[in-house]
Each structure stands twice: as structure tokens, then as C-alpha cells.
Amino acid sequence: xxxxxxxxxxxxxxxxxxxxxxxxxxxxxxxxxxxxxxxxxxxxxxxxxxxxxxxxxxxxxxxxxxxxxxxxxxxxxxxxxxxxxxxxxxxxxxxxxxxxxxxxxxxxxxxxxxxxxxxxxxxxxxxxxxxxxxxxxxxxxxxxxxxxxxxxxxxxxxxxxxxxxxxxxxxxxxxxxxxxxxxxxxxxxxxxxxxxxxxxxxxxxxxxxxxxxxxxxxxxxxxxxxxxxxxxxxxxxxxxxxxxxxxxxxxxxxxxxxxxxxxxxxxxxxxxxxxxxxxxxxxxxxxxxxxxxxxxxxxxxxxxxxxxxxxxxxxxxxxxxxxxxxxxxxxxxxxxxxxxxxxxxxxxxxxxxxxxxx
Numbered sequence: 001x002x003x004x005x006x007x008x009x010x011x012x013x014x015x016x017x018x019x020x021x022x023x024x025x026x027x028x029x030x031x032x033x034x035x036x037x038x039x040x041x042x043x044x045x046x047x048x049x050x051x052x053x054x055x056x057x058x059x060x061x062x063x064x065x066x067x068x069x070x071x072x073x074x075x076x077x078x079x080x081x082x083x084x085x086x087x088x089x090x091x092x093x094x095x096x097x098x099x100x101x102x103x104x105x106x107x108x109x110x111x112x113x114x115x116x117x118x119x120x121x122x123x124x125x126x127x128x129x130x131x132x133x134x135x136x137x138x139x140x141x142x143x144x145x146x147x148x149x150x151x152x153x154x155x156x157x158x159x160x161x162x163x164x165x166x167x168x169x170x171x172x173x174x175x176x177x178x179x180x181x182x183x184x185x186x187x188x189x190x191x192x193x194x195x196x197x198x199x200x201x202x203x204x205x206x207x208x209x210x211x212x213x214x215x216x217x218x219x220x221x222x223x224x225x226x227x228x229x230x231x232x233x234x235x236x237x238x239x240x241x242x243x244x245x246x247x248x249x250x251x252x253x254x255x256x257x258x259x260x261x262x263x264x265x266x267x268x269x270x271x272x273x274x275x276x277x278x279x280x281x282x283x284x285x286x287x288x289x290x291x292x293x294x295x296x297x298x299x300x301x302x303x304x305x306x307x308x309x310x311x312x313x314x315x316x317x318x319x320x321x322x323x324x325x326x327x328x329x330x331x332x333x334x335x336x337x338x339x340x341x342x343x344x345x346x347x348x349x350x351x352x353x354x355x356x357x358x
Contacts, residue, residue: 029060030330031329031330031331031334032329032330032331033059033060033329034327034328034329035057035058035059035327035328035329035330036057036058036059036325036326036327037055037056037057037058037324037325037326037327038055038056038323038324038325038326039053039054039055039056039323039324040053040054040055040322040323040324041053041277041320041321041322041323041324042320042321042322043318043319043320043321044319044321045319046317046318049072049073051070052070052071053068053069053070053071054067054068054069054070055067055068055069056068062083063081063082064079064080064081065079065080065083066078066079066080067079067080246352251345251348251349252345252349254345255343255345255346255348255349258339258340258343258345258346259340259346262336262339262340265336266328266332266333266336269328269329269332270326270328270332271326272304272324272325272326273325273326273327274304274306274323274324274325274326275304275306275307275322275323275324275325276304276306276307276322276323277306277307277308277320277321277322277323278307278308278309278310278320278321278322279307279308279309279310279319279320279322280310280311280312280317280318280319280320281309281310281311281312281317281318282311282312282313282314282315282316282317282318283316284315284316286313286314289311289312289313290311290313292311293311296309307322
């Protein structure tokens with residue numbers, strides 16, 4: 001019994017050791033296998049539209065690669081895994097999933113058909129057993145409702161002769177009786193106007209008073225807004241003073257120097273190892289071409305040896321064909337990130353900016 005237990009523990013230990021070795025292998029491969037990059041920039045004709053560029057970043061001998069191309073003012077980005085585009089991998093996965101889904105859908109359809117057939121059979125049996133004749137009470141009720149429905153359908157006709165008589169009587173009235181009615185209507189309108197006149201005058205006076213009060217309050221409002229603007233300017237001045245004090249502090253300067261040092265170190269490690277090609281440049285003014293050539297002469301020693309730079313003093317031109325190759329390791333970036341994380345001055349600076357944003 002104990003021997004079996006030791007055998008199980010031994011197998012579990014071997015599995016755990018294999019998993020740890022695999023995890024360590026993956027971590028080491030990610031950190032120490034370099035990321036290789038290459039770029040090709042070409043311009044053979046005049047104009048920005050003639051610029052062509054291709055770039056590639058690969059890892060693990062091209063097992064994973066990122067391709068970027070720029071041509072005819074259009075950029076294309078493509079990810080490839082083992083030389084196959086990522087879109088084709090997605091399509092293959094979709095096809096596999098669709099095959100599983102199709103099998104499951106066919107099974108569901110068969111089960112639904114069997115259930116519907118069973119329900120249809122039960123309903124047919126119930127309909128065959130149910131009585132089809134109506135009871136005597138239902139027939140009597142329907143007979144009683146028939147005359148009521150017929151009565152409801154018959155429309156009612158209006159009494160036309162009485163209306164004609166009223167219209168004739170109104171037309172037969174003399175004009176002498178219509179004149180006093182017009183006078184009464186005029187007097188009624190006049191009395192209504194006189195009755196509502198005091199209320200309208202009071203409303204008008206109230207509006208005048210409100211307008212006068214607003215005019216009197218206008219200088220005080222202007223003074224209040226001016227005071228708010230002055231207070232906002234003072235707050236802005238205090239903030240600016242605090243920002244200047246923070247930028248001049250020892251903590252910020254040390255954090256900035258450390259970050260600058262690490263960025264320069266990363267650029268040195270990730271700089272291109274090989275640069276080849278030719279560049280032909282020139283301006284309308286030969287003096288500008290000479291000035292730029294002088295600036296390039298100051299840094300000539302730092303330029304790659306396989307890069308040829310030629311000036312043209314006769315015409316304005318910019319053509320070239322340049323190829324760049326290089327590589328860097330992820331462990332370099334990981335070490336830089338760890339050193340920056342351990343810097344207390346940098347962490348305090350980041351906290352300060354986060355507090356200001358909040």
C-alpha cells in the first residue's frame with residue numbers, strides 16, 4: 001500500500017517538474033531569444049506619394065512575425081504565425097467550430113421533429129373524442145342575440161323638416177331686430193376691455209419695475225463676476241507656482257535623469273546593427289545644401305560606413321534606398337522596467353501626477 005502511494009507521489013512530482021521546466025523554458029525563450037527587425041525605405045521619384053516602405057519584426061526564427069508595408073499612401077499590417085497569416089488561423093478555427101455547431105444543430109432538429117410529431121398525434125386523438133354538436137342552451141342564446149344585432153345594424157335618420165323651418169325663421173327675421181344685437185355685442189366687448197384695463201396696467205407697471213431692478217443689479221453682478229475672475233487668476237497663479245516648484249525639486253530632477261539614462265541605454269541596445277544604402281539630396285539654394293552637408297560632416301564619424309550620402313547642388317531632389325537590420329532582447333527591456341520600478345523618486349513623481357489628475 002505504501003509502495004503504491006510512493007509511486008503516485010513520484011509520478012506527481014515528475015509531472016510538476018516537467019511543468020516547471022516547460023514554464024522556465026518559455027520564460028527564458030521570451031526573455032533571451034532576440035526580437036529581430038528589418039526595414040526597407042525606398043524613394044525613386046519626386047513626391048511623397050512615391051515613398052515605399054516595408055518593415056518586419058520577427059521572433060523565434062520567424063515563428064511569430066509582424067509585417068508592415070506602406071505603398072501608394074496606404075498602410076497594411078499583417079501578423080503571421082509559423083508563416084501563416086492570423087486571419088487564416090481565425091478562419092480555420094471558425095470552420096472547426098461551425099462543424100461542431102452543425103452536428104449539434106442536426107441533433108436538435110431531429111429531437112424537435114420527434115416531439116412535434118408526438119404532440120400532433122395527441123391533439124388528433126383528443127379532437128376525435130370531443131363532441132362536435134352544440135347544446136340546446138347555446139342555440140337559444142344565439143337566437144336571442146340575433147334580433148338585437150339586427151336592431152343595432154339599422155341606422156337612425158335625422159329629422160330634416162325641423163332644421164329647414166329653423167333656417168327659414170332665422171332668414172325671415174327683420175333687419176331691425178338684428179341691429180340692436182350688433183350694438184349689444186359692441187357694448188359687451190367695450191365693457192370687457194374696460195374691465196381688464198386696470199389689470200393690464202398693473203402688469204405693465206410690474207414689468208417696468210422688474211426691468212428697473214435688473215438695471216440696478218447689473219453693476220453688482222459685474223463686480224461679482226470680476227471678483228470671481230480675479231479669484232480664478234489667483235488660483236491659477238498658485239497652481240503654476242506649485243508646478244514650477246515641483247519641476248525644480250530634487251526628486252523630479254533625479255527621476256528625470258534616471259529615466260533619460262535608461263531610455264538612452266535601451267536605444268543603444270536596440271540600435272540598428274547594419275544600415276546600408278544611398279541617399280541623394282539637394283535644395284533649390286546651393287547654400288542650404290552646403291549647410292546641411294556641413295552638419296552631416298560633423299556627425300560623419302557616427303554614420304554607418306555602408307550608408308552613402310551624396311549632395312546635389314544643381315537641383316532640388318530627395319531620393320534614396322536604405323535598408324536597416326537590428327535586434328534586441330526582451331530581457332533588456334525587463335531589466336530597465338525593473339530598475340525604473342525600484343526608483344523611489346520616479347514612483348513619487350508618478351504618484352504626484354496621478355494625484356493632480358484625480
